[in-house]
Amino acid sequence: MINSITLKGVATYDPTDGVLIDNLKKVNFLYGTNGCGKTTLSNFLQESANPKFMNCKVSWKDEQPITTLVYNKAFREHNFGKGNINGIFTLGQATTDEIKVIEEKQEELKKLKDEGTKIKDTLKVQIDKKNKVEKEFTEECWKKIYKKYEKEFKDAFVGSMKSGELFKTRFLKEFSSNTANLESIELLREKAKTIFGEVPQKIIPINDFSYENILFIEKDSIWNKIIVGKADVDIAKLIQKLNINDWVNEGRNYIEEDETCPFCQQQTITEDFRNQLESFFDEVYVNDLKKIKDLKQEYNNSNENIINELNSIETEHKNLKGSKLDINKFSAYLKTLISQNTTNNELLNSKIKEPSRKIELVSLKEQLDLIKKLIDTANQEIKKHNEIVENFISEKNKLIQEIWKFLVEEFRVDITKYNSNITGLDSGISKLEANRTLKLEAYKALKSEITKLSKNVTSIQPTVDEINKLLKAYGFLNFKIVPATEDGFYQIQREDGEIAETTLSEGEITFITFLYYLQLAKGGLDENTVNDDRILVIDDPISSLDSNVLFVVSTLIKEILKEVRNDIGSIKQVILLTHNIYFHKEASFEGINRGKGEKNQYYILRKVNSVTKSYSYLDKNPISSSYELLWNEIKDYEKNSGITVQNAMRRVIENYFSILGNKRDETLLSKFPNPQEKEIFRSLLSWINEGSHTLPDDLYVELPDQSIETYLKVFKEIFLYTHNIGHYNMMMGIEENEDIY
Template sequence: MIESISLKNVASFDSTGIQIDNLKRVNFIYGSNGCGKTTISNFLLNPTDPKFQNCFATWKNGTELKTLVYNKEFRVRNFDKGKLEGVFTLGEATKEQKRIITEKNEQLKQFKIEGERIRISLTQQEEKLSFLETDFKEFAWTKIYKKYQSIFKDAFVGSMKSGDLFKTRLLLEFTNNKGKLKTIDELKEKASTIFVETPQNLNFISQINFDRIIEIEKDSIWKRIIVGKADVDIAKLIQRLNISDWVNQGRTYVQESNICPFCQQHTITDKFKNQLESFFDETYLMDIESLKILKQEYSSLIQTVINELNSTELTQKELKNSKLNLDKFASLLKTLISQNTTNNEYLNNKLKEPSRSVELISQKELLTQIFELISTANNEIKQHNDIVLDYSNQRNDLINAIWKYLIDEFKGEIEKFSTTKKGLEAGHNSIEAQLKNKLKDYSNLNSEIKELSKNVTSIQPTINEINRLLKSYGFNSFEIVPAEEDGFYKIQRENGEIAESTLSEGEITFITFLYFLQHAKGGSTEDNVNEERILVIDDPISSLDSNVLFVVSTLIKEILKEVKSDKGNIKQVILLTHNVYFHKEVSYEGLNRKGEKPQFWILRKNYKFSKIQHYNDQNPIQSSYELLWRDIKEWEKNSGITIQNTMRRILENFFSILGNKRDDYLIGKFQTQEEREICRSLLSWVNEGSHTFSDDLYIETPDGMIVKYLNVFKAIFKHTKNIGHYNMMMGISDEIETEQEVEIALAN
């Protein structure tokens, strides 16, 4: 059942919109055309339509029921296809079959009532749990966290963003914290030192490996005098003049031509070339190659070491608390770079003049000192990191001790919460199990009813019932017959002609409504014949004469009588209409006032937007004449939009139609010329305002003018000796007014 409806930002409903609360089993909404009734019914028909994104309906216990809506859309959906879908009912079931299904439906209804009762108990239990959790969360946050946040803030890291996080941490510590209890003074003292600045781990410095560098420096090849073969004829001359390197460099020129590179004469013979090649034999060439390889390896290794040491120096300078002796390290590195430059010169010279003996500067001592500096720094880093590790342990121990102190201080409150919560959860689980079993019973019984209904439902009883009602109320020229396609109807005349396209508006309206009523009693399939539903009926009497209007109201009242007593599968009816006479007929209860009282609303369109007023279980509409007087009484709620037209219609009804009195008669009842002019002004105003656009009226009619003319309106009834009628229609006690009071009213 729908409990409330909210509509905003759609059709004639503005951003404030309307709220229809306290909906009961039977609900009447009266409103003139264009004030938003169809918008309400269309929303209930298709609430997921994007245009209704700001509208919503609230269902009892959150359980939505099938909603059957009768409005203009119903006719379009069902009567513009050339055929009607069948409606299944229990019409052909035997009395015994109906009795069994009815009894089981009553049992199913009882299951639902019991299920709702259990669901309410479950909701109440959940609310108790939620209140308990919220109350304890507030306690933990305000009484514990707020009390100690200034001194133990670091202990609350990870649980300070919300009360839920803090409460969760507190309960977790209560369950798991087995630490030793310490005094508050001990905790404060440790917190003042440990919760200051957290030391960070330092990375170890990469150590260097220089063994291969030392090996290359010690290689004997650097001191060895590398010369050619001694037993060659020219060897003695080369050795005596010590020109081996010079000859070796000039040898390439000799190979290219026979011209002597020294005297530029053609004196170079093949024999001389062969002696040069023999002097610089394979052994010589291998030594030269070894020189090149060792030099390249040495240069690469020492440069790599220097690059690593440069990087180390830059990295350590950026640290606040580097453990490396940076001054000494920088000095050693500078010396290393300098000595390497010198060694490079030696190596280049040796390669250029292999016969020269060179001795490289040993880097061993220098590299060893650097190695020891790094080793010393790494030892200090290890000690520092050990301290950091111990600090973390001490900090964790302190945090653990703080939480232990908190749960001990508030042990009573925490234990009370835990015990209460455990009991509520046990109750919740028990109720949840009951609900699960009841839902299972409901589902099993519902399946059984559907199975029974399949054997006794058909669409033929719907045909028979609609045709019976048509003939009963004088519609004899057509009837409903089965269509060629199974499960469908068609409208056919006596001669077999399809009648749908030739029906009058009144005939279509009446048969459409009869078809809707069959939907309300049955189902579109065999399975949903007994499905619970609500009905939304929007102006079902358009294009009907008064006799058929009475029939429709009678048919609806039969449904309403069942709904108010909570009988059958229709659980709620929302009826919307603009016809005062139909509203009176369909809402009239007479002496049969059993069941829940209906609710009443009036929907009005003030200027551009619609508003709604609730009248509880008091029917606000007795007649169209009384409705006019209601507009006078409630003019402020309508912003005075229709006040002029309303006054004119009341004066016409009471004085012209009922009393055959014209405007001159009314004006003549005022004694002075000034009063008569005021009355003439009123009559002119109401007649003019009733024939102009409401937009102009809204702009040009201030509240002060309305109040003034309302006083004159009252004075008319006073002077014509009809003040009793005025008081009765305005719902006020009879007044005996003096002429002076009337004059005051006119003056105002």
């Protein structure tokens, strides 16, 4: 069954707000004038997949769509715009026993469906109840636990703070698996102050360095050795007497191949002199000098490497947050070390230049020892720190578990109650789902059995007989329905045997089309669909019909509506749309034989500013009589147009004051006491006549003109001055002491 219909962005239905027709029942009447959107509604229900209805929607009961049969102009054109007419299969040719079996099976099927629906409804109630329990518990967890302890234990809630559902899930998991010790809230708070906060990071230990080689070089005896030439050479006495070893050694580099002395520039360099110099600066001298140079190079390289490494350590730990190195002392010691190294480097250079000099290097041991001690101390602190970091992670995890343990114990009663409720609900839901599955399987099997039984007894001939019977009963004697030569089809045949394809009147086509539709509503286009549930949507079935046939159609519809209200047969819902007041009154009349079941639902479609609006009247029929309807148009003028109000006023005056005859207007005019009021009345007469005589007498619903209130006041005064104000108040629904103007 259809619960509601939404029409939006098509024809006269607004693309933004649209129209919602909701609270639909088994029987529904929609009244509206031509052009207000009734056919658009029926077309949508007939072909909802059409792209032009992409913004429209049908809401189904239990979200279960069923077959919808629509009677409208498109139905007439589709089924009676060609020679042959599709046959309708019914059970009319079956034997009494066969029909009884099928009917019993259908009753059993209906019972299964009702039972399945009840199970589904119960299942939905249980699921909703479970969802409610879960929602309430989720909100309690969030408010009573998270919000209460958020500030002090926030770190323990990481990973479950984005939503109440996440927090509840974590809470239940901790309840079932947490094995931590139960600590007091005071202890947990104290530990949280220490552990929760900024997480300490590990520090990389400072690289150790070795400087034994430097100290070894510093202690070498070469630095105190006087390195001079050989003493038993002739020139040795002079060189030693003058103490010019280093000067002569330096000068050797300037002796060329010729005999010119680099010192006195005389021709004194003989071969013998050369030999004496070579003998004086013998191999011992050369080896000592080489050793000095090699040791200096090694010393400088070692110091340079250490100083570079120490500089890197200084730079890193100046910027390292939480450094354990005493950077101030370290920098001071390093500065002194660099200075001492510079001094030693100068001494080494002088030794190389003057090997005969004794030098004493400044020992770097003290500074290097001090620096190494700082590094060793820092590394010890770093080791302790890193151990704390590793232990911190463990301690933090331990604290988090202890906090959750405290929380689940504090709310153990609530959790136990929740788990008990959910377990019970889950058990019930599982049983209901299993039961529903069994019902569905039984329903499908039984429906399949009914379909097979129906195939053996269905025929199109009962439909032929039923339509012809109705045609004859209601005076249509010049044609009838006959089976076509092609199996499964009908034809319309004249009395003389001629096939009538284009010679039927509009009224005849309308009537026979509707009879065909009613048979289709009770049967199916094939054997498999005879017993399917269906919804009827009937859009103005009385066009081109005279009043007698209109009464017949309304009578046939009322019989269907009675069965629908009493849940008899396969028709589950009817939506009837019309613009004809008389037909609306006849079809909706229930009388004392309406039967049981829910009441009809009534709606009016109005076009306001060329946009369709829907008005629901629930089970109160707004179309009671033409005269009452005219007063309703006046009373509800704010929902209607100026044109409609003009028409309503004219017809009320014509009907109610018809006793005054041809001089009605003059008589009424004479009742107004002064010329000004007479002119207003003349204006009213001119206004209502101008806006009404070119329109039909049915209900039209548009937007009111700005001058309506002025003329409504004059309209009321007509009844006041003619002493008929009581009738006016009655029709307008005004109490004795009430005045709407």
